[in-house]
Each structure stands twice: as structure tokens, then as C-alpha cells.
Amino acid sequence: MKNARPLFLCLLAAGVFVPAVGRAQESAHNQAKAPAQAVRLAAEPRAGRKAKNVILFLADAGGVPVLHGASLLGYGEPRRLGIQQWPYLGLSETSPVDDFVSDSANGMSSIVTGVKTRNGVISQNPDAQRGRQDGTPTKTVLEYAEQRGLLTGIVTTQSIADATPAANYAHSNDRKKWGEIFPQAFKPRFGDGVDVLFGAGRRKIGEQLAAVGTGFDQLGQTHARPIHATLAEVADAEKRPVVVGDAMDARTATLKALDILEKSPKGYFLVVEWDAHTDDPKEGLQNVVDFDKLIAEVQARVDLDDTLLLFTADHSFGLQVDGGRRGQDLLAGYDAWKAAKSKEDIVRLGNVLVNRTHTGEEVATLAIGAGAERVRGYFPNTYLFEVMMKAWGWMPDDAPSN
Numbered sequence: 281m282k283n284a285r286p287l288f289l290c291l292l293a294a295g296v297f298v299p300a301v302g303r304a305q306e307s308a309h310n311q312a313k314a315p316a317q318a319v320r321l322a323a324e325p326r327a328g329r330k331a332k333n334v335i336l337f338l339a340d341a342g343g344v345p346v347l348h349g350a351s352l353l354g355y356g357e358p359r360r361l362g363i364q365q366w367p368y369l370g371l372s373e374t375s376p377v378d379d380f381v382s383d384s385a386n387g388m389s390s391i392v393t394g395v396k397t398r399n400g401v402i403s404q405n406p407d408a409q410r411g412r413q414d415g416t417p418t419k420t421v422l423e424y425a426e427q428r429g430l431l432t433g434i435v436t437t438q439s440i441a442d443a444t445p446a447a448n449y450a451h452s453n454d455r456k457k458w459g460e461i462f463p464q465a466f467k468p469r470f471g472d473g474v475d476v477l478f479g480a481g482r483r484k485i486g487e488q489l490a491a492v493g494t495g496f497d498q499l500g501q502t503h504a505r506p507i508h509a510t511l512a513e514v515a516d517a518e519k520r521p522v523v524v525g526d527a528m529d530a531r532t533a534t535l536k537a538l539d540i541l542e543k544s545p546k547g548y549f550l551v552v553e554w555d556a557h558t559d560d561p562k563e564g565l566q567n568v569v570d571f572d573k574l575i576a577e578v579q580a581r582v583d584l585d586d587t588l589l590l591f592t593a594d595h596s597f598g599l600q601v602d603g604g605r606r607g608q609d610l611l612a613g614y615d616a617w618k619a620a621k622s623k624e625d626i627v628r629l630g631n632v633l634v635n636r637t638h639t640g641e642e643v644a645t646l647a648i649g650a651g652a653e654r655v656r657g658y659f660p661n662t663y664l665f666e667v668m669m670k671a672w673g674w675m676p677d678d679a680p681s682n
């Protein structure tokens with residue numbers, strides 16, 4: 281524990297001051313080794329532009345230390361991820377209304393509705409009691425986008441009914457009620473509901489649908505939208521495809537989703553979630569490296585003059601790099617730990633310490649493109665709702681009308 285605090289402050293300081301100081305020097309340095317998109321500090325001319333499209337990249341449990349560890353694992357050096365070259369950075373505070381530490385349900389609900397709630401609750405006001413009583417539904421960015429005729433999409437490596445994706449299209453007093461949550465994608469409160477839905481969790485969602493007397497086939501027939509088991513089953517002509525697989529290849533899914541969403545004359549809203557829990561540090565950090573590569577592909581494809589790219593996490597996680605040297609294996613000792621199949625909450629590798637739980641400190645939000653300049657300083661995660669709405673130039677329904 282002794283080292284944790286100085287290390288954390290150090291990371292914060294490094295992150296916070298990068299966009300502001302030593303610009304020319306940073307730029308020259310990064311061009312040598314950074315990923316292809318290079319430093320985009322020249323993005324300031326986009327300040328004040330309205331966005332037509334918004335893409336929210338959500339690394340589940342991908343806080344500041346996880347981004348740092350991923351850069352070390354992937355590139356052997358700090359600050360080498362593509363997103364770490366983005367010009368705008370803020371620190372997003374993720375707590376629910378009552379606890380210090382957030383789960384994915386409150387974390388994502390807060391980001392996409394602008395209202396903090398309770399852990400376990402999916403996009404309802406904190407008047408909800410988890411598992412016992414509904415709260416007032418809180419309107420999501422995806423619902424605003426649907427209401428205004430944009431195309432919308434959700435892609436996740438996780439179950440499409442799990443808390444993070446669900447917070448965009450459903451409202452429930454308990455994240456565990458998948459039989460109640462998943463069908464809400466087909467009974468939208470606004471527009472015609474989420475247009476592209478690609479995620480995992482097929483077996484468990486199927487079981488919970490059966491428990492409430494329905495199923496994939498029945499839902500698909502009732503709403504005239506087949507619920508495919510693989511991306512390969514989606515026909516080219518399908519404009520509003522739904523895939524619930526056993527697993528989901530987020531890269532293929534995201535690029536396929538963009539093929540559809542990009543055709544929208546009014547723009548689109550896309551959420552891409554990639555799991556970044558580092559309970560298994562190698563898997564978690566590699567996920568972030570892979571996610572970052574996908575984000576770079578998307579960044580190269582979209583027009584940043586009319587598209588806002590946001591990257592953030594729903595909550596942080598207890599991973600620390602507390603040792604090691606350049607040129608050495610960051611995850612020395614991993615194979616032995618893996619072979620021992622330890623169930624301990626504390627993972628003590630040579631250079632990495634993992635306390636396998638969510639943690640309460642702020643997570644990084646990085647931004648580039650139209651409206652990105654609003655991301656700066658410390659803010660509550662609910663501010664990201666405002667960042668997305670303002671990027672489009674939209675006011676929330678409950679805004680004072682003076």
C-alpha cells in the first residue's frame with residue numbers, strides 16, 4: 281500500500297499535464313514511436329463544432345492504472361496507446377449516490393442519463409430500490425438520439441443484457457433481471473429502438489427469457505427482427521440487425537455496425553463496450569491493447585469534423601504497476617500464478633499487484649473530434665451526458681426553458 285498513493289498521483293500528474301505543456305517536444309517524441317494516428321494536438325480548430333455522430337467507447341473497469349499497464353504490456357513503454365495521444369482529457373468521478381465505489385449499472389447509467397443512481401440499478405432515478413421497487417426511468421442518450429431520428433447501435437464483448445449495454449436501452453431496478461431487460465430493446469420508449477445490437481450472452485439470456493415465458497424466436501417473430509446467433513448470419517440487406525452470440529468479436533461487430541450507421545442522413549450514436557476487468561491481468565490488459573487498436577481504426581475511418589469520439593470507463597479497478605524495468609516482462613510470474621488457479625482477491629506478480637475489485641478513484645475520459653473540447657478537469661461522470669448532448673447541440677427535456 282505504501283507505494284500506491286505516490287504512483288497514482290504521479291500518473292495523474294503525467295496525464296493531466298500532457299496536453300498543456302511541452303507540446304512541440306511531445307509531438308516530436310511521439311511521432312517516432314506512437315501508433316499511426318500520431319499526436320492530434322492540432323485538433324483545436326474543431327472546437328465549437330457540432331457533432332453529427334457520437335461514438336462512446338467504454339472500457340469496462342479500464343481506469344487510469346489499467347491504461348498505463350496496457351501501454352506497458354503492448355508497447356513496453358508508457359503513454360503509447362492511440363487514445364493516449366488524444367488532445368482532451370478529464371477525470372470522471374464514478375460513485376453512486378450512496379456508496380464510494382460503483383458497479384457497472386450505476387457507472388454506465390450515470391454516463392448515459394446524466395443522473396447518478398444506486399449500484400445494481402439500470403437507468404432509473406435513485407428513488408429505485410434494487411430488486412424491490414422501480415424508480416423513475418431516466419432518459420438515455422440513445423433514447424434522445426432515437427427520438428430525433430438518428431441511427432443507434434450497441435456493440436459489446438459482454439452479454440448484451442449485462443448492466444453496461446443495458447443502461448442504454450433498458451430501465452430496471454435490478455441488473456440481474458435479464459428476462460425483463462433484454463426484451464426492452466424491442467419495446468422502445470422513443471423512436472424505433474436501438475437499430476444495431478451486437479453482443480454476447482446467448483445461453484444465459486435464453487434461460488432467463490424462458491423463465492419469463494418467452495425466447496429469442498418468439499421475440500424475433502413478434503417484432504419482425506430475427507435474433508441471430510452469429511454475425512455471419514446477418515444478411516447484407518438487413519438494416520437493423522440483432523446478434524446475440526455465445527461470444528462477440530467486437531472489432532468485426534463494430535466495423536459492421538459502422539457500415540450500417542454511416543448511412544444515416546441525420547447521424548448516429550454508437551456505444552462500444554470492451555471488457556477491461558483485470559482479474560486476470562494479462563487478459564484484461566491485452567483487451568485494452570486490442571480495444572485501442574480498434575479505436576484507432578475507427579478514428580481513421582470517421583470524419584472528426586462532424587464526429588465526437590469519447591473513451592471512458594464506468595469505474596476503476598485495483599491494478600497497480602509497482603515495479604519493473606524497461607525491456608523486462610511486465611507480467612513476470614503470470615504463468616505460475618495462472619497455473620496455480622488461485623482464487624485469492626490479491627494477485628501478487630513480480631511487477632504488478634492486483635486487488636481484484638472495483639475501486640473508487642476517478643477514471644480517465646479522453647476525447648477527440650467535434651465537441652471534444654468540453655472534456656477537461658475533474659467532473660462527475662454525469663457530465664459526460666452533457667458532453668454528448670451538447671456535442672449535438674441538444675438540450676435535455678428537463679432543462680430550464682428561459
Ligand SMILES: [Zn+2]
Nearest residue numbers: 340341384594
Ligand atoms: Zn463495469
